[in-house]
Amino acid sequence: MTERVLYGYFRSSAAYRVRLALNLKGLDYRQEAVNLLKGEQQAQHYLGINPQGLVPALADGPIVLTQSLAICEYLDEAYPATHRLLPGDAAQRAAIRAIALAVACDIHPLNNTRVLKYLTAELSLDDESRDAWYRHWVTKGLGVIERMVEGSAGRYAIGNSVTLADVCLVPQLFNAWRFNVDTSRWPTLERIDAALAELPAFRSAHPSQQADFVG
């Protein structure tokens, strides 16, 4: 049987996406924790796995993959027999990717650990200003996604099937709550998140359920 190893960190929203994708696809894996607070992502050993020094990385047998969205799409293509993360025709897949990319390209990179660290360590921002930066970008980004899903949502972000859009949305909302962002102004996003939270794949991928979780 293929050994599958996910290198991640309980609180990393990018690793959270891949846990969700693996769970939804019904694929077995074990996890190796890379402690971002201890800087383990920069250890020589880990840079051999992901030269970017970021989590996640996934070893699928001998195949080593990086970048959460590339990993999710790889899983969907390599294991097409189980739940499809990108179902439908070209237009539907483009709509799914538009939401996934709005999170992964337009919100997350501005609020990554290394960016927030740079603001405080190199630009001398205090914690309050750093958090205001975080909240500014996440509020702008999620506000736009609320408008996007108002037109596309059924039970989930795009219709009634769980897709890559949901896989990106849930970790981003979790991240927003960590920074005390009030999400009640996005009722469609809150409703979708509540529906997804009922699914076993989402429950077991939650950061609080991971072996390296620290409360």
Ligand SMILES: N[C@@H](CCC(=O)N[C@@H](CS)C(=O)NCC(=O)O)C(=O)O
């Ligand atoms: N675009 C990348 C982003 C990966 C990323 O930024 N991971 C964060 C955790 S969510 C990380 O490893 N940060 C470590 C650091 O900033 O030093 C992906 O989707 O995989």
